[in-house]
Amino acid sequence: MKKKFVMIIDQNRCIGCDCCTIACIKENNTPYHWIEVETLNTPNKDTPQGKFPELTMDFLPKLCNHCSNPPCVSACPVDAIQKREDGIVVILKEHCDGCQLCLNACPYGIIKFNDVMSVAEKCNFCVHRVEQGLEPFCVTCCEGQAIYFGDINDKECKISQLLVELKTFVLLPEKGTDPNVYYIPPRPRKRF
Numbered sequence: 001m002k003k004k005f006v007m008i009i010d011q012n013r014c015i016g017c018d019c020c021t022i023a024c025i026k027e028n029n030t031p032y033h034w035i036e037v038e039t040l041n042t043p044n045k046d047t048p049q050g051k052f053p054e055l056t057m058d059f060l061p062k063l064c065n066h067c068s069n070p071p072c073v074s075a076c077p078v079d080a081i082q083k084r085e086d087g088i089v090v091i092l093k094e095h096c097d098g099c100q101l102c103l104n105a106c107p108y109g110i111i112k113f114n115d116v117m118s119v120a121e122k123c124n125f126c127v128h129r130v131e132q133g134l135e136p137f138c139v140t141c142c143e144g145q146a147i148y149f150g151d152i153n154d155k156e157c158k159i160s161q162l163l164v165e166l167k168t169f170v171l172l173p174e175k176g177t178d179p180n181v182y183y184i185p186p187r188p189r190k191r192f
């Protein structure tokens, strides 16, 4: 069976440290944030939600969803964006003509335009590492061990088991893109 790589991000374990963002910048040598950690229900990372002692903070790391039905691919007039056999969506920079149509086509607003090189950029699941049997660098560097990555068609893989056992959600399912980045939502907190 063909491989199909997916990611799961556990919001219960994400501490909003931005290690994933820094790891991605270092690994991919880009000044742009291909993964960004959003702070939920509060204006910034200095302001928890709720009243002491019942304070909470939730985070949502966002990156390319490597959609099964990716509108960015069909929007690209020069076939610079391709969905690989293993499910990873890549931008071939050498083919990109800088038209930026993909930026509007992606409903997640996840594609960045590199003004210096005049090309579109985004997360590629660290495909250069995956091809060597390694995981994306954000997974390796995640301080809270909140990110899982693997082949959903490998039933022995932890990611396949998590998707069976746990309730997960994807972003903007109504857009019909069929994302391959899943989130484990925060569990209800205990009251002290």
Ligand code: SF4
Residues within 6 Å of the ligand: 063, 064, 065, 066, 067, 070, 071, 072, 073, 089, 105, 106, 107, 108, 109, 110, 111, 122, 177
């Ligand atoms: Fe394309 Fe956006 Fe889906 Fe990534 S998240 S595959 S850039 S449509």
